[in-house]
Amino acid sequence: MSQASSQSPEADALLRSEIDRSLRHPVMFFFTSGAAWLAVALLLGIISSAKVHAPGFLDSCSWLTYGRVQPAHLNALIYGWGCQAAFGTLVWLMARLSRQTCRAAGLILTAGHVWNFSVTLGVIGILAGGSTGVPWMEMPVFAWVPMLLSFVVISIWSMVQFKVRPAGHVFISQWYVLAALIWFPWVFASAHLMVHGFSGSPLMAAAINAWYRSALVFLFFTPTAIAAAYYLISKVTGRPIYSYSLSLLGFWSLAIIAPWAGMQKLAGAPIPNFLPYLGAAATILIAIPAIAVGVNLLKTAAGAPETVVNSPTLRFTVAGVIGLLVTGAACVFLNVPPILRMSQFTLSGYGFDVLAIYGFFSFVAFGMIYFVVPRITRREWLSSRLIKVHFFLSVYGVVTVALVAIFGGVMQGLGQEAFAQPWEDAAMRAYPYAVATTIAWIFLLFSNVFFFLHLALMWLRLGRRSSHPTLLGHGHHANLHDSIHGPEGDIDNAGPGSAPAH
């Protein structure tokens, strides 16, 4: 932390290491289980995307009909991978930033298992024909209460840690973490109660569901990823965050704007007319926190370009921040009046969700995993080549899916709006974009296979025993060493070679 610590640097490092070790079981579980779920989600995504352009693919199996496998893919991606990666991130960040070891690791791990179990049963339930038919809430109704309860158990300790944090300045990431931990249960509980609990107007149930889908992205995944990005970029480069004012602008603009967004997915429906257009305006305005955070973080990272290239953490995190900026641009583009009516019922919505969840959140989560796992397992990553393959395949894949789906959606929309043409014209427009999407998902599945294997090996304590981090630079170029690691070949068990406390 930036405040002066009365501890010596070694004791400080030991405390941090102790915090890491106290969290090793729950965090490692969340990350590894999340990565496994990501593989499942990607596999389901390939199957579902293939069915859009080749409807006969695997069509003898009722469990794999498009209407079941597509929701299963999304639910696995969001609740299996996204939420668990987020939980690991939030719990670890709050512990480190509050400088408290975790004394409830067993409880958090148990809650994590309950979450996992619910999601597993839920996804199986969807495939077996028990889907509720509510987008992103398709898991059968029994699932959401255990999920909410396990979230409460997971997050409560972090709140306690925040409360007992040492006095002094609160780093911006802590505010984002706290906000995410408060927003998620509020959004999750109210949406599920209004849709599955109370019986009300079927139209408002659909509207609240649309609000939920947007709020989950902007009020849970986004603040989690931003918190991680602020922490990682600052920590690994050692540079101060570029602008405190931009940090505050970024946070409060997100808090004010994001809760209004979402109902633009129902523009034109017989609900109060101002709601969808207010939602569209709010989604457009999400570009403001995206710009504020993006500029802030990229300016910070720009001061240490070599570190960004060499560090796996920073490569992924900075790529994620760029993903955030692209998401902000997509928010503006897809919601202005002429485009909204065209893109409303097309692949664009899916492409946008993939951009936000994979292109932004997941990249930052990968950065977080590459940072945290060596610390909690006391091993270094085995192979920089595996990391590089993961990185490049992910970038190619997500750029393809996001661009193709968003652009293809607009093309689809143009066809739909051409009402004088027969419907088959519009329907066929989706075809090439669906093919490109399937191929991109295959890239992403490959990248994730490498990632999951790598992570599993670390989990099995088969990582590299070293104090020398695994970096991505080319070994023969002399400049892998900086003052921290010393010249290549130096064993650094004692910490930084000669430089004293930091």
Next chain:
Amino acid sequence: MIDPSKPDLEESVNVTEAHERVVLGAAAASREKKLAENGSESISLWVTILCAVPLLAAGWTLGNAGTLFSYKDTVKEGYVRVIPSAGEEFALPPKDAVAAYSAKGAKIYGKCIGCHGADGKGDGANYPSLAGSEWVEGETERFAMVVLNGLTGPTSSGKTYGVMPAQGAGMSGDDLAALMTYVRNSFGNSVGDVVTREMGAAALDLSSKRANPGSPVTADELNSEHKKNLPGEPLDPATMLDPITLEPAAAE
């Protein structure tokens, strides 16, 4: 042997002994840098200008929102559904007046089939035939009164069949006109003229002004009070009408 390219396999040095500060297991944590958040850059002009773009776009979008927080309006105020045209105007081909009215009347006749039969000939014993009936083919007001109010006592043929229930409930002037035109031009009848909607409306009015409105008419009442045509401008039966609206079709 120290191989500089394989630092992890280096075994010649006992690290624990060699270094006082033992941070085994905290190696990663100890090489971390400090978090710093003292950047005091103010928000640059470029960021402000960049943020103006979403602000303008959002303002543009809100223009479509109508009155904010007006929960009662589910559509934009002042919305009128002007369906976009594909360029060519589709219209059902116009029919001549008799055919147009009869087409509608045929559907309404569906409720008469139960008694008068699909061929309009009744069943001889209980329900009179409409084919060739004097009251059907004769003056229109008389026919209209029977349809609207029902009949008791002898029919135009002199035979008594029982009581015909009134059919006027829920029937509009248009419906009546269409039904009458149909019956007068089907089942072998070929009067050849049109009972217009104007006449149908007049019939409803006259029916309500009877001495005993709602009760079935009798042959006596029909012949004494209603043996005339319904008031209204006659329509040339060859006029081409739009089959839905029954308005004269637009000239090509």
Next chain:
Amino acid sequence: MSFRQFAFGLTATFGFAWLAVVIVPFFMMRSVEPVAFTEAADGKEGIYHPKTTGRVTNGAEVYASNGCYNCHTQLIRPTYAGNELGRPDWAGLKMDEERGDTRRESNVFDYQGEKFAQIGLNRLGPDLSNVGRRVEAEYAKGGDAKLWLMMHLYDPRANPQRPTSTCPSHRFLFEEKEVLGQVPQDALPVESPEGTVVIPSPDANELVDYLLSLKRDDAVPASMNYGPATKPAEAKPAAPQG
């Protein structure tokens, strides 16, 4: 920023929006006032309420659990929000024999009877608000509408007019039954192993009944009718209610 500022700020910013867009409209729309026809404007009396039966609700559940909303929508948007009113048979029929142009946008009452309005996510397939009307009036004109839908669900691409359809084949909604005596009336004219026929399962029947009930082009009371005034006598539609 202090914790107090943070907590207050977060609660205020989220709470206000949550109340305004989630809570208030949810409770307001829970009980929508019925709208009545009036003699003067509509030529008849009575309450406007599309009817649904219980079986239709079951069918809506089959629709939901098989994810039809991933490819089909059920929303006809007003002209300022979309162009589907322009299509000849999505919002109603452009040339219905009796009523002429019956097309209209969706209204609040169209979704009664379902727990969740299946507005839909994507249009890989056509909008289904009026699929019942479309099947009866066009696709199965003069024939068996129910059978047309059964055949479509069984194998969408078998229809020579729909070779490029990407609708999944819902064969799992049908059963093969051995014929012992009379062939069932609802057997599908498709190939099946010797001595068996393919009949729809209860799920298929419910789904098809639901789809055939989707006819959202009925006449609405003048206060909800946004059509242009056609006759001079008709006043401009009054402000909407409900």
